Amino acid sequence: MLRLKARAKINWSLDIVGVLPNGYHRMEMLMSSVELADTLTISLADTLALSLSNAPDLPMERNLVLKAARALQQATGCTIGATMTLLKQTPVGAGMGGGSADAAAVLVGLNELWHLRLSMAELQAIGLTIGADVPFMLAGGLARVGGIGESITALPQTRPVALVAIQPCQALSTPEGFAAYDHLAKVTHPDTDRAESALLALDWATLSQAAGNVLAQASEQKRPQIPEAIAALQACEADFAMMTGSGSAVYGAFASDDAAQAAHRLLRKRWHKCWLTQTSPVGVTFE
Numbered sequence: 406m407l408r409l410k411a412r413a414k415i416n417w418s419l420d421i422v423g424v425l426p427n428g429y430h431r432m433e434m435l436m437s438s439v440e441l442a443d444t445l446t447i448s449l450a451d452t453l454a455l456s457l458s459n460a461p462d463l464p465m466e467r468n469l470v471l472k473a474a475r476a477l478q479q480a481t482g483c484t485i486g487a488t489m490t491l492l493k494q495t496p497v498g499a500g501m502g503g504g505s506a507d508a509a510a511v512l513v514g515l516n517e518l519w520h521l522r523l524s525m526a527e528l529q530a531i532g533l534t535i536g537a538d539v540p541f542m543l544a545g546g547l548a549r550v551g552g553i554g555e556s557i558t559a560l561p562q563t564r565p566v567a568l569v570a571i572q573p574c575q576a577l578s579t580p581e582g583f584a585a586y587d588h589l590a591k592v593t594h595p596d597t598d599r600a601e602s603a604l605l606a607l608d609w610a611t612l613s614q615a616a617g618n619v620l621a622q623a624s625e626q627k628r629p630q631i632p633e634a635i636a637a638l639q640a641c642e643a644d645f646a647m648m649t650g651s652g653s654a655v656y657g658a659f660a661s662d663d664a665a666q667a668a669h670r671l672l673r674k675r676w677h678k679c680w681l682t683q684t685s686p687v688g689v690t691f692e
Contacts, residue, residue, distance in 0.1 A: 406448040407518055408692040411510035412438045412685055413501040414542065415568070415649045415656050418600045418616035421586065425553070429537075430583060433597045434550045435560075435604055435616070436541055439568060441682040443503060444492040444692075445470070445510045447518055452486040453478075459493045473508035473535050477515055480531050485519050496678060498576020500650025502538045506688065509542035513689045529555070538650075545688020549601060563607055565683045567665035569638065570649075570656040572678040574630035582651025585623035592619050609644035609658065621648040628653055634676065641668035 417435035424430055453474050470491055477483065489511065495503030512528045515521070523531075525543060532539030537554030549558045586592075595617035603611035625631045631648055634655045638646040642664060643657025659665035665681060673679040 406446060407514050409445045409447075409510040409514050410442045410690050410692060411445055411495075411503075411506035411542070412440065412442040412545065412688050412690075413495040413503050413506055414438055414538070414688075415501065415570070415684075416618060416647070417604050417612070418595045418597055419618040419620060419650070420595050420597055421592075421619050429553045432537075432551060432553065435548075435597065435601055436550050437547045437566075438542075438545045438685040438688045439501075439570075439682045440685045441495055441501070441570065441680050443495050443507055443510070445507060445514060446490040446492075447487050447511070447514045449518060450486040450488040453489075454486070455489045455491065457491050457493065469504040469508040469535055469539075470511050473511040473532070473539075474515060476531050476535055477512055477519075477521070481519075481521055481523070483519050483521065487515060487518060496570075496572045496576075496654055496680075498578060499570075499572045499654035500577070500579075500582075500648065500652045501570070501654050502542055502650065505536045505538035506542045508532065508535045508539050510689045512539075512543065514691075517691075529557075542688050546686050547604075547684070549597070560601070561605060562686045563605060563684070565685070566607070567659045567662045568656050568682050568684065569641075569643070569659065569665050569669050569672060570654055570680045570682060571634045571638070571672060571676045572654045573634035573676055574628045574653050577624055577628065577652040579651045581627075582620045582624050585627060586620050589623050592622060593617065594619060612645055616645075616647065618648050620651045624648060624652040631655060637672060637675070638668065641671060643668065
């Protein structure tokens with residue numbers, strides 16, 4: 406039996422720089438793994454089977470764990486099965502990549518369990534067929550991510566940054582977020598190069614000026630609770646606060662663990678879905 410941690414992520418900046426002929430959006434992003442994670446347990450079996458813990462409302466037929474396992478079987482011709490148990494701790498429909506992290510953990514775990522010996526690049530190629538965030542979730546850490554998610558440039562690790570994440574409203578689907586973006590009359594784009602330099606220096610003032618999330622400009626119109634939660638994080642002295650992914654989660658970065666803990670104690674009184682976490686140098690790991 407194997408047990409793995411599947412860590413979520415945040416976007417420090419998210420820009421759309423074009424649309425490909427197939428309709429996919431070409432991205433330019435700064436992303437980081439965080440310690441908030443799901444736990445996946447897998448063991449050998451004759452067929453593929455999945456049970457969910459702590460996520461009764463998550464549709465089994467759309468779960469990326471099974472999709473990833475089947476994609477790995479198809480790519481390798483492997484006919485071995487596995488029994489998988491997923492303990493959900495990351496929010497669903499939040500833009501924190503919980504489902505993609507689970508898929509990445511499946512690929513890593515089954516590659517080991519089934520003795521497939523696939524390289525990281527091979528796993529990432531399979532992962533991209535499952536979801537755009539899966540290749541980054543496999544790599545983990547801090548990275549600049551481009552294309553539709555396949556171009557990943559690792560960045561030097563900073564010290565761990567204390568975070569408070571909030572999901573202040575109903576989940577947003579990724580297609581819904583991109584569709585809303587496509588109908589925006591005007592878009593303010595971040596300066597990703599400047600944001601990257603500021604992030605590596607932990608220069609929060611410059612990062613706040615340079616970074617941004619173009620999807621938030623659309624999502625905030627549909628979910629006014631998003632800017633309200635960002636304002637609450639800023640009122641709690643977050644050095645930087647933004648929506649991650651296509652939403653609906655937002656997060657704040659804090660100068661110290663004590664500051665983050667104080668903000669978390671206050672904000673969780675208003676929002677039940679409120680997490681204290683920090684950035685992580687890794688994505689998927691074996692326990």
